[in-house]
Amino acid sequence: MIELAIYDMDRTITRTGTFTPFMIHAALRLAPWRLVFVPFAALVMVAYVLKLIERKRVKELNQAMLIGRNVAVAKLAPIAESFAEKIMRHNVRREALVSLAENRAAGRRLVLATASSRLWVEPIAARLGMDDIVATTAIKGLDDYVSHKVDGENCYGPAKLRMIEAWMGLEKLDRSQCRIWFYSDHVSDVPVLEWADEPVAANPHHDLRVEAKKRGWTIVDWD
Template sequence: MTKVALAIYDMDKTVTRRATFTPFLLHAARRLAPWRLLLLPAVAVTSLGYALKLYDRARLKELNYRLLIGHVPPDRLEPVIQSFADEQLRANILPGARERIAHDKAAGRRLVMATASYRLYAAAIAQRLGFDDVIGTEQAIDRKGRVLARIDGANCYGAAKHDMILAWLEQEGLDRGALHIRFYSDHVSDAVVHHWADEAFATNAHQRLIDVARTEGWEVLDWRK
């Protein structure tokens, strides 16, 4: 039986040169409410709180989104998302990532982005790159239809990313045994997904992941060069 081929990509520092979350917050603040840039010292304080382990990554995201964007209706947020995605495509996508994405697509693989970034804007970037599906951190919506800082469900990071990929497979009616899965990521937090995939690629990786990749026999790629 021929297996269905998937290629799953992390986004930040795997497909992109730089992380996207803080640039998105700044981009949105400048366009929606420039006065919020005065709150940047408070953002620095939240980062210190995270460094001191007062809260986790998910809470850090929520705090900083609340400070720099707040609760915004989708119709106001959408143009900001689209302009940010255009900006990322112009200046923040690694050429090697573009080439591998095109190669996987030409080979008939279903392209899936699985990212800890908010799906809100990751989906716009993924759509421009030709991805078929996006798994990302979701946000809650209030009764007025405004997009909230609060994460709806789990932050799509580490073991939670693996769980969310499995939930997505079930939602799509895809049987793991009938799939051949490639996975690309730069960070050791995604090693659980690397282990689970049929082909694992440590991509633009930091040293900890490179060390794991060498032990496990995963291919090491560097699209930054």
């Protein structure tokens, strides 16, 4: 039996989200003048809340405004590394690290499954000691530029489960031969929590806490 411990990242392992902080971190280093678009980025989020646009489009529009439509990988890589250092110093829950260490010691394969972009997830995952990543991916051109466009699905809600299952297929992992732990803070991850053998509501928001209590799922409050 193969054992997997799959973790959401934002507000599960980290205390806060990482999308907007990375956008600002990158804008300050690439082109500080782009910070004039911050109010417009807020308006884009309002449009999402009003259900005028989907979450994937929010990411594309805000990345286009704050970072640019096409940015060289060579420029983004050191920025992502410095952002990861900042996250590890100031934004990671101590007890989440304990949980990761316990699952690692138990011999479980550690997987980060997050709606955040691989642009900044990869260096964070490396520092957390993750074995694999399932994440939202930006389109990359043959000229070593990263587009603001999302390649495929945004790894959120039901799409996260589809992307995890697709990853398992690529890894030739038979679901019937796996025991899976899944940790998340948000009700959007109910499809994955239902699918997991050991669902864990970690630092759950109100709606997930209610759902977890109703279903008898484990609830943990880290830090």
